[in-house]
Every structure is written in structure tokens, then in C-alpha cells.
Amino acid sequence: MSDQFSKFKGSADYVASPELQNAVNVAIALEKPLLIKGEPGTGKTMLARSIAGALRKEIIIWNIKSTTKAQDGLYIYDTVQRLYDSQFGEGDVRDIGRYIRLGNLGEAFNAEKQVVLLIDEIDKADLEFPNDLLWELDLMEFFIPETRVTVRAKERPIVIITSNAEKELPDAFLRRCIFHYIEFPGEDKMAEIVKVHYPDIESALLRQAMERFYEIRAMKGIQKRPSTSELLNWLQALVLAGIDPARIKEDIPFIGVLLKKNQDIDVFRDIREKGYSTRTW
Amino acid sequence: MFIAFFYLLRARGLKVSIGEWMTLTRALEQGLAGAGLTGFYWLCRTIVVCSEADFDKFDVAFAEYFDGIKLPDDLPEEFWKWLSDDKQVRDQADRELADAFLYELDELKRMFEERKIEQTERHDGGNYWIGTGGTSVFGNSGYHERGIRAGGEGRHSHAVQVAGERNFKDFRQDNILDSRQFQVAFRKLRQYSSRIDAQKTELDIDETIKETGDHGGSLRLVYAKPRKNTVKLLVLFDAGGSMRPYSRLTSRLFLAVSKSNHFKDVKFYYFHNCIYDKLYTEPQCRRNEWVDTEYVLNNLDAEYRVIFVGDAAMAPSELDKRGGNAIIGLYNERPGREWLERFRKRYGKCIWLNPIPASEWAYTFGNYTIEQIETIFPMFELTIDGLEAGIKKLIASR
Numbered sequence: 001m002s003d004q005f006s007k008f009k010g011s012a013d014y015v016a017s018p019e020l021q022n023a024v025n026v027a028i029a030l031e032k033p034l035l036i037k038g039e040p041g042t043g044k045t046m047l048a049r050s051i052a053g054a055l056r057k058e059i060i061i062w063n064i065k066s067t068t069k070a071q072d073g074l075y076i077y078d079t080v081q082r083l084y085d086s087q088f089g090e091g092d093v094r095d096i097g098r099y100i101r102l103g104n105l106g107e108a109f110n111a112e113k114q115v116v117l118l119i120d121e122i123d124k125a126d127l128e129f130p131n132d133l134l135w136e137l138d139l140m141e142f143f144i145p146e147t148r149v150t151v152r153a154k155e156r157p158i159v160i161i162t163s164n165a166e167k168e169l170p171d172a173f174l175r176r177c178i179f180h181y182i183e184f185p186g187e188d189k190m191a192e193i194v195k196v197h198y199p200d201i202e203s204a205l206l207r208q209a210m211e212r213f214y215e216i217r218a219m220k221g222i223q224k225r226p227s228t229s230e231l232l233n234w235l236q237a238l239v240l241a242g243i244d245p246a247r248i249k250e251d252i253p254f255i256g257v258l259l260k261k262n263q264d265i266d267v268f269r270d271i272r273e274k275g276y277s278t279r280t281w
Numbered sequence: 282m283f284i285a286f287f288y289l290l291r292a293r294g295l296k297v298s299i300g301e302w303m304t305l306t307r308a309l310e311q312g313l314a315g316a317g318l319t320g321f322y323w324l325c326r327t328i329v330v331c332s333e334a335d336f337d338k339f340d341v342a343f344a345e346y347f348d349g350i351k352l353p354d355d356l357p358e359e360f361w362k363w364l365s366d367d368k369q370v371r372d373q374a375d376r377e378l379a380d381a382f383l384y385e386l387d388e389l390k391r392m393f394e395e396r397k398i399e400q401t402e403r404h405d406g407g408n409y410w411i412g413t414g415g416t417s418v419f420g421n422s423g424y425h426e427r428g429i430r431a432g433g434e435g436r437h438s439h440a441v442q443v444a445g446e447r448n449f450k451d452f453r454q455d456n457i458l459d460s461r462q463f464q465v466a467f468r469k470l471r472q473y474s475s476r477i478d479a480q481k482t483e484l485d486i487d488e489t490i491k492e493t494g495d496h497g498g499s500l501r502l503v504y505a506k507p508r509k510n511t512v513k514l515l516v517l518f519d520a521g522g523s524m525r526p527y528s529r530l531t532s533r534l535f536l537a538v539s540k541s542n543h544f545k546d547v548k549f550y551y552f553h554n555c556i557y558d559k560l561y562t563e564p565q566c567r568r569n570e571w572v573d574t575e576y577v578l579n580n581l582d583a584e585y586r587v588i589f590v591g592d593a594a595m596a597p598s599e600l601d602k603r604g605g606n607a608i609i610g611l612y613n614e615r616p617g618r619e620w621l622e623r624f625r626k627r628y629g630k631c632i633w634l635n636p637i638p639a640s641e642w643a644y645t646f647g648n649y650t651i652e653q654i655e656t657i658f659p660m661f662e663l664t665i666d667g668l669e670a671g672i673k674k675l676i677a678s679r
Contacts, residue, residue: 168461
């Protein structure tokens with residue numbers, strides 16, 4: 001067994017299931033990108049920070065937006081600046097390298113030590129975006145035609161990619177990844193997660209809150225089910241407001257922290273009053 | 282290694298390639314699986330499967346290969362088919378019967394075996410046979426769940442048991458069209474123009490060279506407006522009761538359209554069976570959550586492309602009669618057909634997407650109105666091919 005293996009075991013502020021640890025370590029050992037999917041709020045983005053923290057590596061985050069192009073992650077060639085400089089005779093314009101700026105991916109390749117590269121919410125970008133990165137992620141290198149320089153990873157970065165499944169990703173891309181789906185934590189796991197964040201929370205409050213939380217999650221017809229991060233925020237609100245645990249049973253204070261859509265709140269009220277809701281489609 | 286398992290996975294519908302298999306072999310050589318079968322299960326799944334929708338297929342294949350753990354009582358293939366394509370949707374209130382059947386598991390299994398031998402055809406909505414939508418203890422909601430539970434009572438310790446539990450059954454999407462494919466199809470719905478309201482952000486090389494030349498070689502940068510898609514889209518969804526069986530399909534289409542950010546504008550409205558003087562703004566079609574159809578016709582200009590999504594199956598009166606609106610209390614002065622024709626006139630480019638397969642249009646329930654609406658709008662079935670054909674129609678100049 002290689003000594004690289006079994007390195008990541010979660011960290012003080014992040015609870016990782018054995019399967020998730022396993023997936024992370026396999027991805028590191030095989031030097032392949034790890035694709036993380038799961039419901040929003042299950043800690044996909046946090047994972048990369050936790051890995052970086054646990055393995056003491058620097059983290060480079062590439063936040064993907066709807067307008068992000070693959071090229072942006074590699075490098076940007078500032079032609080306009082170069083043209084202007086040539087007009088006014090500033091600097092050495094023959095050195096194109098001065099006008100090449102590396103993007104997040106380029107920086108990760110160029111780093112002296114191994115880094116953790118988080119490509120966050122890859123599904124936000126254009127449909128073809130992942131396909132444009134196949135070569136770069138496979139070989140961990142790219143070529144800058146302007147300077148005829150190949151940027152090659154000195155140490156292959158640990159690549160973590162997260163997706164909210166807003167768009168399906170292309171097959172060719174998926175094949176190259178190690179895949180893990182973060183399941184929604186069960187009650188035991190959830191209690192553990194809460195304890196990591198709020199070590200001295202009152203146990204009566206926690207029990208009541210968790211019960212209500214899972215009750216809401218089990219309701220049929222709720223479109224945006226509350227997730228871990230919502231539960232954590234809600235607990236914080238409950239603690240700050242000093243809500244009596246007994247009160248949580250009858251009505252749910254700060255319901256807006258858990259349910260973000262008006263429609264869901266309507267469905268929730270219906271189900272609590274009548275036991276069913278006809279608002280679903 | 283495990284070549285037979287590789288082929289079994291492929292046979293069970295997982296798109297495993299040689300590349301992934303080589304990766305797995307490499308991982309095994311590095312000892313990443315540890316010593317046990319459980320380690321192998323996780324390793325194999327994490328490398329070979331790349332979507333949670335495929336976890337279930339993997340679990341089934343894994344269980345089959347490594348232990349011969351069976352699907353609940355090894356149902357013949359066609360039973361699964363009957364069960365998986367659900368013909369009927371049960372009323373939500375119609376539920377109290379479920380608890381009345383408190384058979385013991387062994388009893389259930391015995392009855393199930395007997396029934397399996399007796400049954401020769403598909404059943405929907407009965408109370409005896411193995412079927413869907415009925416109150417029989419065997420079928421989509423009754424037996425299914427118990428059967429699965431019977432298949433995998435376990436402590437998460439043994440890989441085959443974990444696989445046997447089939448926790449990811451709900452994620453399967455065998456019959457559901459991929460939203461990505463829809464999106465790719467919508468890609469083709471574009472018409473570029475630079476005559477738009479936008480900042481001049483793109484370098485116009487030809488003009489730059491010309492201007493620079495005109496100024497004796499002193500650089501003059503000229504920018505131009507980017508070329509953008511000018512297609513505007515109006516999508517009208519039928520959210521009536523008869524569309525319920527297709528709700529997953531239509532919501533995928535909805536997702537694909539709303540996620541496509543390349544349109545200049547997209548508007549959604551909903552209707553109930555046919556179009557009358559109001560269009561609903563929410564899929565629930567509640568009273569007062571609507572706009573006047575007249576308003577839409579007046580305010581969305583003729584450049585909008587219109588896509589109707591509906592089964593077009595209704596009572597003839599709903600299409601042809603004044604007051605034909607199926608919702609009690611809503612009286613329509615003009616028959617639905619007239620409204621549809623006004624859409625046709627106002628917007629040159631309209632199509633109708635029908636989730637009912639085209640092969641059934643001629644004789645399914647509502648075939649009269651389907652036929653009638655087909656004379657007003659070009660109709661396509663709601664599949665990838667149908668959508669692509671429809672989009673061609675929307676793009677074509679006439």
C-alpha cells in the first residue's frame with residue numbers, strides 16, 4: 001500500500017464519512033479529479049478547504065460563474081495593454097510573457113508545492129465548459145501559443161470539482177473523474193456535524209430541532225428541502241433568541257430560515273394543519 | 282481482472298469504458314481497495330460510476346456478480362416492466378387502504394410466489410394481481426418496498442448487503458430524458474445579430490486597422506457590439522390534470538429552457554387543457570394568479586417564438602364551444618380554438634410539443650382535439666428528435 005493512501009481523515013471542523021474519505025484518498029492516489037455531487041448545503045465546497053487544511057496544502061479556488069470560459073482558468077493575454085505600451089514606448093513589448101497572466105488553473109500548475117485546486121460549481125458554466133478542460137485536467141499542462149511556452153504542473157494539484165447537478169455534465173468529462181455523491185446525513189451523523197459546529201448546544205434543544213427538521217424534510221411536496229447549512233443557521237437563530245425547546249414542538253420559530261420559498265411554507269402549513277397538501281404539481 | 286464483472290456492468294446498462302477499467306486495475310495494484318470486498322465495492326463504485334443515477338444499476342450488478350443476491354424473489358423481466366411504467370396515478374386521498382394489509386412477510390412472499398405463477402398479463406389498478414396503481418399488496422408501492430427491505434437487512438458491514446440494499450433506487454432515470462440533451466437541442470435555437478442594446482466590448486479588427494491606417498499608424502482601437510442571440514421565446518405549458526403523468530418530462534423541458542441563458546428573453550405561462558382569456562402565471566393554475574391572454578398577445582411582439590407543451594387531449598367542447606372551459610365557474614366568451622388561432626396569427630413561428638407518443642395520436646383519448654390542433658400548429662412529440670424537428674421549424678424563415 002502506498003504511503004500516500006489513507007491520508008485524509010476529515011478535519012476538526014468537518015465530518016467526512018468513511019466513504020467520502022475513501023473517495024478523496026483514491027482520487028489523490030490515482031491523481032484524478034474528484035467530482036463531488038450532492039444536495040446543496042451538504043458541504044461540498046467545505047470539503048476542499050478541509051482537505052487543504054488537513055494535508056496542510058495551499059488552496060486555490062476557481063469559482064465558476066455562468067460567464068466563465070475554460071480559457072479564463074488557463075491564462076489571459078492582455079493584447080490591448082501591449083498595443084498601448086507599444087504606442088507609448090513603455091516597457092519591453094517584445095517580451096510577450098509580460099502580458100500573459102495565468103488564471104487559477106495556470107497558477108495551480110505553476111505552484112512550487114502541491115496545492116488543492118477547487119473548481120467550484122462547475123455546472124454553473126456553459127454546457128461545453130467541462131469538455132474544454134479535458135486535455136488540461138488529463139495531462140495537467142497547457143500550451144501558450146503566444147510565448148510558445150508549455151505550462152506543466154510541477155506537482156499535480158489535487159483537483160476537487162463540485163457540482164449542484166444544475167446541468168448534466170458531458171460523459172467524456174465524467175469518465176475522467178473519481179465520483180462521489182454526498183448523501184444527506186442521517187440523524188446520527190447530523191448530530192455529530194452539529195456538535196462540531198456548536199459543541200455546547202443544549203441537548204433538549206438539539207433533539208427537538210432535529211426532530212422538526214427531519215419531519216419537514218420528509219414532507220412530500222416541498223420543493224427546496226432544507227439542508228445541513230440551513231439546520232445550522234436555524235439552530236444558531238434558536239440559540240441566539242433563547243427559544244425554549246418545548247416551544248419548538250408546537251410551532252416552528254424562524255421557519256423562514258429553513259424554508260426559502262413561499263410556496264414551501266404554504267405546503268408546510270397545509271400539511272401541519274390538514275395532514276396533506278394539494279399544492280404540488 | 283474481473284473481466285466478467287466488467288461485461289456484466291455493461292450488460293446492466295452502465296457505460297463503463299476500458300479507460301475506467303484500467304484506472305480501476307491501477308488502483309487495485311496500488312492496494313487502494315484494502316483487503317475486503319467492502320473496500321472493493323467503494324473503490325469500484327467511485328471509479329466506475331459517475332452519476333448518482335447509476336448507483337442503483339451498479340448495486341444490482343455488484344450484488345448479482347458477487348453473491349448472487351437476488352432481486353426480490355427474482356421477478357421475471359416483464360413484471361419489472363409492467364411495474365416500472367406506471368399507467369395510473371392514484372388520488373392522494375386514496376391511501377388509507379395501505380395499512381389494512383398487515384400480512385406477515387413470509388405470508389406475503391408465499392402469496393407472491395403463487396400469484397407469480399398464476400399471473401399472465403399486465404395489471405393496473407386492481408386489488409389482486411401484481412400491478413401498479415392498485416390496492417393489491419403486490420405492486421409498485423405495496424410489495425416493492427417490503428421486498429427490497431427483505432433483500433437487504435444488514436449492518437452496512439458486508440459489501441453485497443450494502444449493494445443489496447439498493448439505497449439509490451430512487452435516483453434511477455432509465456426512462457427519463459436527459460435534461461442535458463434537451464438543452465443541447467435548444468442550443469440550435471439561435472439567431473445572431475449585433476443590432477442589440479449592449480456595450481461595445483469586442484475589438485473590431487477590420488475597423489481598427491482602417492482607423493489606425495487613417496491616422497498615420499497611430500493606434501486607434503475600435504470596438505463593436507458583440508453578436509448576441511436575438512431569439513425570444515414564449516413557452517406555454519399545459520398544467521391540467523391529464524398532464525400529471527408527464528410532469529417529470531415537462532419539468533425537465535422547463536429546466537432545460539430556463540437554464541439556457543442564451544435567449545434574449547423567455548416567458549412562461551401555464552394553461553389548463555386549452556387556452557382561453559386567461560393565462561396562469563404559476564403551474565398550479567390557481568384563480569387570480571393569471572394575466573389576460575389579450576395582454577400577452579398585445580405586449581409580446583410578433584418576434585417571439587411560441588412553444589406549446591401539452592397533450593392536446595380534451596373534450597371536443599373545450600376546444601370548440603363557448604363556455605367550454607373545463608373549470609367550473611370560468612365562462613369563456615370565445616371558444617378555445619379561436620384563441621389558438623389568434624396565437625397562430627400573431628406569432629408566425631409556433632410549435633406544439635406533445636408528450637404523448639406520435640404513434641398514439643390517432644387513437645388515444647382526445648384524438649379528435651389532437652387532430653384539430655394539429656391543423657393549427659405543427660405538432661411534434663416531446664422527445665429529443667421531436668424537439669429538434671420542432672426547433673428547425675421555429676428557426677426556418679417561414
